[in-house]
Amino acid sequence: MSQFYKLNKKLNVSELCEVLKLNFYGNDREITGVAGVQFASSGTLTFANDSSCLSENAVVVATPDCKAINIEKCTHIHTSNARLTFVRLLDYLAKNIGFDLYLEPSKIAATAALGQNVVVESGCEIGEGVIIEPNVVIHKGSKIGTNTVIRSGATIGSDGFGFERLEDGTPIRFPHLGRVVIGNGVEIGSNTTVARGTLGDTKIDDYAKIDNLVHIAHNVHVKRGAFVTACAELSGGVVVGENAWIAPNVSTHQKISIGDNSIVGVGAVVVKDIPQNTVFAGNPARKLRDLN
Numbered sequence: 001m002s003q004f005y006k007l008n009k010k011l012n013v014s015e016l017c018e019v020l021k022l023n024f025y026g027n028d029r030e031i032t033g034v035a036g037v038q039f040a041s042s043g044t045l046t047f048a049n050d051s052s053c054l055s056e057n058a059v060v061v062a063t064p065d066c067k068a069i070n071i072e073k074c075t076h077i078h079t080s081n082a083r084l085t086f087v088r089l090l091d092y093l094a095k096n097i098g099f100d101l102y103l104e105p106s107k108i109a110a111t112a113a114l115g116q117n118v119v120v121e122s123g124c125e126i127g128e129g130v131i132i133e134p135n136v137v138i139h140k141g142s143k144i145g146t147n148t149v150i151r152s153g154a155t156i157g158s159d160g161f162g163f164e165r166l167e168d169g170t171p172i173r174f175p176h177l178g179r180v181v182i183g184n185g186v187e188i189g190s191n192t193t194v195a196r197g198t199l200g201d202t203k204i205d206d207y208a209k210i211d212n213l214v215h216i217a218h219n220v221h222v223k224r225g226a227f228v229t230a231c232a233e234l235s236g237g238v239v240v241g242e243n244a245w246i247a248p249n250v251s252t253h254q255k256i257s258i259g260d261n262s263i264v265g266v267g268a269v270v271v272k273d274i275p276q277n278t279v280f281a282g283n284p285a286r287k288l289r290d291l292n
Helices: 013-020 082-096
Strands: 004-012 023-025 030-035 044-047 059-062 075-078 155-158 163-165 171-173 180-182 193-195 202-204 278-281 286-290
Touching: 004 013, 013 023, 013 075, 013 082, 044 082, 059 082, 082 163, 082 171, 155 180, 180 193, 193 202
Parallel strands: 030 044, 044 059, 059 075, 155 193, 180 202
Antiparallel strands: 004 030, 023 075, 163 171, 278 286
């Protein structure tokens, strides 16, 4: 599925900026949807923190130092805080226009087994041989591959903890438009939460094993065969490499990467990237040794 999020109806940049009292430069383009900057195309609302990644024909929320970009090729909404302004725009669009997402009936394979009190919202796909134990909630748009097991009480695809603060300190939620995509042969433990992505998906690849009471935040990517054990916490945008081992009670800073085959010891607090084939432990986590 494309990581473009279509609006229920189109609107012009001028309409949006008038409501939120923002200035724009360039053509008064028609906005048809939103996307992360790497997926932005004509008519897409996105945001960027530097001019090098601005997309042609898009509507880009950017800081004033991006003015040098050719405004004939993309429209700029100028602001001192691109992320906050983008969240304000998304909040308005979600509440007043809405997104054409995950409305179709869910597809559940005939061989999937669902326990008592399982909730499956719209737009989901559940593959052959999947076992979903009682009291699980599968939120809209989630995709679950074949022969995956989801244990009792797990929540898949709920909104994550994503907020910005307005100028007066009031928190405003970053709408979560992405999905959770779970591969084949995965296990998700009891009372584990896997949050949907903001822009883009949260992904758990084939044969990854997630223990009980784990928190997996928005846009995390757990790669093939990785193990994440009890009470671990993976913050937003974390990448866990193939066959890595995350021990109990590990917590991570957002957007860090843990390399393939690496081991993170019990209770470690990971604040920077961990290379592949290494052992880290402690608070803050430090390298103990290489793995042969």
